[in-house]
Amino acid sequence: MTQRLKSLLPLSIAVGLLAFLWLEVSLNFSFHWFSDGDLGIGLSLPHNFHLIPPAAFVSWAMFFAAGADRAAAGKVAVASVIGAFSGLLLMWISPAVADLPDFWGIAATAGVLALVVTASGSLGDWYFIPGTFGGFATIVFWWIATGLDGWAEGGGGVGNSVEALGNPATAGSGAFGGVLSTPIEWVFLSCAATLLCGVLLGLASARLAGVLAVVLPAPSQAESAPAPAA
Known part of the structure; x- marks a missing residue:
């Protein structure tokens, strides 16, 4: 276990550092730097285009x-975009099948x-099914969190402003009283962009781990050797 821990230490440090930087940047970007008005609670209203930390x-x-x-x-970049586009199709098509209050239209469209x-995995090794599902799931998650725009009329809000939040007719049905209400197209763009940021974080963590592996001492041969049988 000690050997495995030492082997993983460079990557662990790299991932931990980049995770900290990502959350610091993405949360500030959405709630401070690139926003549409002061909420009066120390935070600002996110712009329709925003970064989604968990994505x-x-x-x-x-x-x-x-x-x-x-x-x-x-x-993964290709898979993420394909998955996100599949999510966009879900947001476009499912409300035409069945809108609020029936969820079966969303479920049926998602199933198809x-x-x-x-099935598109048969196209070749370049097609990464897990990554595509990850992109699709990200859209589904964020569409729900931002008010199910399209399925719920005006769910994404009307006129992204602090004033609009004060009126139930324009606030939308997104989380935190409409603060996260987002139109369909912006859900797609925000998710797709953030998923690509995740790919860059992956590349950066691998590169940084390689640098740290040179700096940090490697496990000794004695530590690497398996224990003799009793």
Whole structure:
């Protein structure tokens, strides 16, 4: 166990450092730097385009699952965009099948899209099904959190402003009383951009881990050797 821990130490430090930097940057970007008005609680109203902190961790994890090299980065980037676009189709199509208050339209459309996304794995090794599912799941999660725009009329809010939040007709049904209400197209763009940030974080963590592996002492041969049998 000690040997494994020492071997993972460079990568662990790299991931921990970059995770800290990502959350610091992405949260400040959405709630301070790139916003649409002061909420009066020390935070600002996020712009329709914003970074989604947890989404980057999805594609970052997929980067490691795909092999943690440049080829993996390309594979996951393509898969993330395909998955996000599949989510966009879900947001466009499902409200036409059945809108509020019926969820079966969302469920049925998602089922068909999941079938297509999985069957498309037959296109070749370049098509990374887990990454595509990760991108699709990110859209589903954020669409729900931001008010299910399209399925719920005006769910994404009307006129992204502090004034609009004060009126139930324009606030939308996103989380935190409409603060996160976001139109469909911006859900897609925000998710896709953030997923690609996760791929970059994966590349950066692998590169930084390589640098740290040179700096930190490697486990000795004695530590690496298996214990003799009793």
